[in-house]
Amino acid sequence: MLPDIEKSYYKALVALQNDDYVTASGYFKNAENLVAEDDDLRILREATDLLVAVRNEIAELEKSKGNGDR
Amino acid sequence: MNRLEVLKKLETILEQFIAGVLKSETTRIAAHKSIDALDDIARDSLRGRRIHARLGNWLARSDIAHKKDRLTGADIDRIGNLFREIQSGFDPSDPEARKLDNEIRRWRESGVVPKRKLVLKMQTPVPSINTAAGFSELMKQESAYLADESERNPHLLSILDDALKSAAAKDDKMYLHLAGAIVYFLKINGYKVGPYAKRLREIEQARMGVEHVA
Numbered sequence: 001m002l003p004d005i006e007k008s009y010y011k012a013l014v015a016l017q018n019d020d021y022v023t024a025s026g027y028f029k030n031a032e033n034l035v036a037e038d039d040d041l042r043i044l045r046e047a048t049d050l051l052v053a054v055r056n057e058i059a060e061l062e063k064s065k066g067n068g069d070r
Numbered sequence: 071m072n073r074l075e076v077l078k079k080l081e082t083i084l085e086q087f088i089a090g091v092l093k094s095e096t097t098r099i100a101a102h103k104s105i106d107a108l109d110d111i112a113r114d115s116l117r118g119r120r121i122h123a124r125l126g127n128w129l130a131r132s133d134i135a136h137k138k139d140r141l142t143g144a145d146i147d148r149i150g151n152l153f154r155e156i157q158s159g160f161d162p163s164d165p166e167a168r169k170l171d172n173e174i175r176r177w178r179e180s181g182v183v184p185k186r187k188l189v190l191k192m193q194t195p196v197p198s199i200n201t202a203a204g205f206s207e208l209m210k211q212e213s214a215y216l217a218d219e220s221e222r223n224p225h226l227l228s229i230l231d232d233a234l235k236s237a238a239a240k241d242d243k244m245y246l247h248l249a250g251a252i253v254y255f256l257k258i259n260g261y262k263v264g265p266y267a268k269r270l271r272e273i274e275q276a277r278m279g280v281e282h283v284a
Binding site for chain 1: 073074077078080081084085087088091092095099102103105106109112113116148152155227260261262265
């Protein structure tokens with residue numbers, strides 16, 4: 001069987017294909033040692049994490065804007 | 071441009087960047103998905119679940135013979151190892167399992183996935199001067215076996231699989247000890263070794279049964 005770290009990496013890529021960035025970020029975290037060895041993967045992982053953070057920030061801002069409009 | 075607009079622009083840029091990376095890696099990702107699906111089948115097979123229909127679909131869909139040039143050597147090795155694990159769980163009396171087994175053998179014969187070499191070795195007598203010397207001799211034998219195996223297959227899981235098969239088939243305790251050592255090594259390094267540990271226990275119990283009868 002494949003090591004869990006490789007399976008996590010595969011599942012992260014599938015999640016990205018499905019635009020499920022939060023799930024992808026979680027799987028990338030599980031595959032941290034594998035990702036750290038490959039510069040391309042590291043950049044992809046960091047871009048994913050950043051996108052998740054940006055989306056969270058947007059959601060917070062929109063929520064506070066909505067509360068302010070009321 | 072306010073903060074929200076800047077963040078939305080950044081969101082779009084990141085989405086486009088990730089989509090671009092995925093597009094450039096389409097072939098690699100397709101191969102990974104396929105291997106991941108085969109690994110799921112192998113895991114279910116080791117849990118004793120019926121996997122024939124899924125494996126049949128996988129073999130029909132994957133068509134690795136035509137995609138082989140686009141797979142890395144490591145990917146092909148992974149597929150070969152997963153096939154081996156799946157085949158070890160086939161019931162020879164089941165016609166469907168035999169058909170799938172033949173299909174995998176056909177892939178091996180045509181060179182799509184690597185063939186296994188059967189290495190037969192004469193059992194070396196272990197001198198029983200004292201326990202420490204016997205253990206030291208056993209370690210030397212295992213070290214030589216590992217060096218030999220690693221030359222043709224660098225994957226420890228494949229070596230473990232071969233050691234377990236040899237432990238089941240041969241009257242040489244070295245294979246049993248080596249398999250146990252590899253299982254423990256993998257375990258302390260975070261690998262899930264449940265199915266291998268189970269096989270090892272079953273072999274050990276079968277051997278103990280034989281020894282008790284003798």
